[in-house]
Amino acid sequence: MKRTILFAILLCSAFAFSSEGKDTLLVGYTPAAPFIIEKEGGRLEGINVWLWKRVSEDLGLPYTMVRMNFSQMLDSLKAGNIDVCINPLTITSDRSKEMEFTDSFYASHSTIVVAKKSSFQKIKQFVQSFFQLNFLRGFLLLFFILMFFGILAWLFERRKNPQDFRPGAKGLWDGLWWSVVTLTTVGYGDKAPKTRMGKITALGLMFAGLLFVSGLTASIASSLTVNQLANETADFSDFKDRRVGTVKSSEADEFLRTHFFKNVQTYDGVVPGLVDLKKRKIEAFIYDAPIVRHRIKKDSSLQQLEVLPLKFDVQFYAFGVNKDSVELEQAISLRILEIIESPQWQVVLSEYGLSEL
Incomplete structure (x- = not known):
């Protein structure tokens, strides 16, 4: 009962506002799908458009829609050149000093958009992983082990087994070939040690290879994983030194500046920023998710x-x-509360692919 009486009082306030010399409200907007979607011929639809139509019809508020860019719309609202802005404005303390806010109807967050990596970039990143310092160290150590045991086997076998381990430089190649075949467990059988010391050398290579290869495999996997993680972004602060874009005078714009982003390019709307990102003129676009x-x-x-x-x-x-229309704000706020508490509000959100945060 009390709520009904309060609504009636606020409804009267809304009518009083209209009769004070402003018969038609000037309502500013800028396209911001899915909240405000501009169709062909200037027809508007979207979550906020639906909500405003419900509120204005229930309160009997005549209005005229005025299209503006985002920054211009905020300035006009602060200067009193328009009466209401139906864009999804983020409530902030600074803005509250210059305009009134209705009760909130949706909670959101900022996110980051980047250009997808091309197939060439992915292949390049993968190849670069093999040139990491730890990765190269592992292969140099492997080459040293192969050379060490290959030369050792050649020294022991060259006199008593010259058919497999030839004298001179060719014999060194025979030793290296034998060590590679043994370590990789290919087992061609074309060369084999026959002396006692040669066989002991082969056992040493087998055991050393068993331990080393498992360690090298783990090192390679670790190197590739670390490199992949290094190229993935885990936090918005990773973009502080990059060239990023956002919408001028938006909450995201203020957020980036207060968090010391050094290279911020602002745009009048979302689409120009995303187009520049696609052309790689900026490295990321940060805005409402x-x-x-x-x-x-x-x-x-x-x-x-x-x-x-x-x-x-x-x-x-x-x-x-x-700022001078407190009674109007209170009437709109009460009606918004009643609408978002109804099941129909959830249906409207789901229709545009959204849900409560």
């Missing part, structure tokens, strides 16, 4: 981009209202 995911999913020209599994900078979305 649901917006960039939806854009990449729906735009076939952006399939070369991928969203990293990173979540940071939790954000609470709300409508923005002119």
Whole structure:
């Protein structure tokens, strides 16, 4: 009962606002799918569009939609040139000093978009793994072991087994060949030691090879794994020294600057930033996760981009209202609360591929 009375009071406040000299509200927006989707002919749809239509119809608020870029829209709202902004604005303390916020209707977070690696880049990365210092050390040690036992076997066998271990430089090659065949357990049988010391040398090579090869295999696997992990991004701070992009005057823009990102390129919207990322003019694009995911999913020209599994900078979305329209903000907020508590809100979110955070 009390809630009904409060709603009636706020509804009267909304009507009072309309009668004070502003019969039609100016509502600013900029396309931000899936919240605001601009179709052919200027027709609008999306989560926020649906929500605003419900609120305005229930409160009896006449309005005119005004398309702006994001930065211009915020400036206009702060200056009182528009009455309401229906974009998913992140509630921040700085913004709250210059505009009113309705109650939040959705929680999100920022993420990072990067260009997918081409097949050539993946092959190049794999080949480079074999030139890591630890990897090369292992192979040099292997070569030393093969040479050591090959020369040792040749020294013991060259007089009593000259048909397998020939004298001179050819014999050194025979020893190396024998040690490689023995260590790899190929076992061609074309060369074999016949002296006691030659056979002891062969036993030493077998046992040393058994221990060393297992260690070398582990070293190779470790080197490849470490190199792969080094090329994967585990945190947003890995991009602090890279050239990244975001939307001008957005919460992501403020987040990057307060976290000391050194090279930030700003754009008027999401699409120009993603296009520059595709052209590799920037190394990453950082923005609200649901917006960039939806854009990449729906735009076939952006399939070369991928969203990293990173979540940071939790954000609470709300409508923005002119600072001088407190009563209007309260009326809108109450109606938003009632709508998002209804089962229909979950249906609308799922229709656009979203769910509560």
